[in-house]
Amino acid sequence: MTSSPSPFGAPRFARQRLKAAVVDLDGTMVDTADDFTAGVNGMLAEMGAAPPVTRDEVIGYVGKGSEHLIRCVLGARFSREEGEARFDAALAAYQVHYASVNGRHSRLYPDVESGLAALRNAGLQLACVTNKPHRFAVALLEKYGLARHFSVIFGGDSFTRKKPDPAPMLAACAALGVAPHEAVAIGDSENDALAGRAAGMATLTVPYGYNHGRAVQAIESDGIVPSLLAAAAFISHHHASLF
Numbered sequence: 001m002t003s004s005p006s007p008f009g010a011p012r013f014a015r016q017r018l019k020a021a022v023v024d025l026d027g028t029m030v031d032t033a034d035d036f037t038a039g040v041n042g043m044l045a046e047m048g049a050a051p052p053v054t055r056d057e058v059i060g061y062v063g064k065g066s067e068h069l070i071r072c073v074l075g076a077r078f079s080r081e082e083g084e085a086r087f088d089a090a091l092a093a094y095q096v097h098y099a100s101v102n103g104r105h106s107r108l109y110p111d112v113e114s115g116l117a118a119l120r121n122a123g124l125q126l127a128c129v130t131n132k133p134h135r136f137a138v139a140l141l142e143k144y145g146l147a148r149h150f151s152v153i154f155g156g157d158s159f160t161r162k163k164p165d166p167a168p169m170l171a172a173c174a175a176l177g178v179a180p181h182e183a184v185a186i187g188d189s190e191n192d193a194l195a196g197r198a199a200g201m202a203t204l205t206v207p208y209g210y211n212h213g214r215a216v217q218a219i220e221s222d223g224i225v226p227s228l229l230a231a232a233a234f235i236s237h238h239h240a241s242l243f
Contacts, residue, residue, distance in 0.1 A: 115228025
């Protein structure tokens with residue numbers, strides 16, 4: 001594991017046993033970029049709009065919720081005024097198309113299932129907090145048999161504010177019955193790290209997801225771990241060092 005200049009266990013975190021992990025979904029557990037691409041292209045075809053999006057274009061937009069994704073897609077194809085005029089219909093069409101492909105073109109990242117099991121075996125409760133709409137998040141987690149690992153699942157429409165706002169992270173900690181400093185946020189993007197840090201949590205970043213086209217090393221987190229399984233091993237080592 002490589003770490004950022006602010007090491008895990010820095011003074012802003014209590015040196016005590018972690019009790020929970022709050023894990024992101026898209027780009028952290030499941031590669032869903034091709035599902036997003038198919039859903040958006042279905043929407044654009046229905047609107048008679050061109051050109052279709054590519055996977056690379058979509059990766060630059062994802063991470064801040066469906067509304068942000070659709071606004072970016074429209075903004076690249078229409079004037080600001082026309083994009084806003086078309087937004088409500090476009091979002092509704094996208095959600096219909098995405099529902100029909102959710103999980104069809106996606107793939108699980110390596111060591112996700114074993115990593116979640118290892119985190120639980122390390123004594124951590126698990127929550128999934130994603131900016132994906134809740135119903136899509138639950139359906140995707142169930143498709144891959146991952147929902148059983150989580151005591152709490154919150155989506156981008158579960159609250160009025162999404163990551164990088166800390167509100168969803170704080171709500172997850174409250175639902176799990178842990179203080180924020182007793183939890184670690186694990187994700188692939190700056191949104192995850194910003195939300196976790198603002199909530200007072202430790203933060204770990206995986207290097208393989210979507211970070212708006214920026215290098216993962218640019219994210220200010222407490223460390224970069226190559227997989228969720230590696231995150232579990234690191235946390236277990238951290239636990240052992242406290243005793």
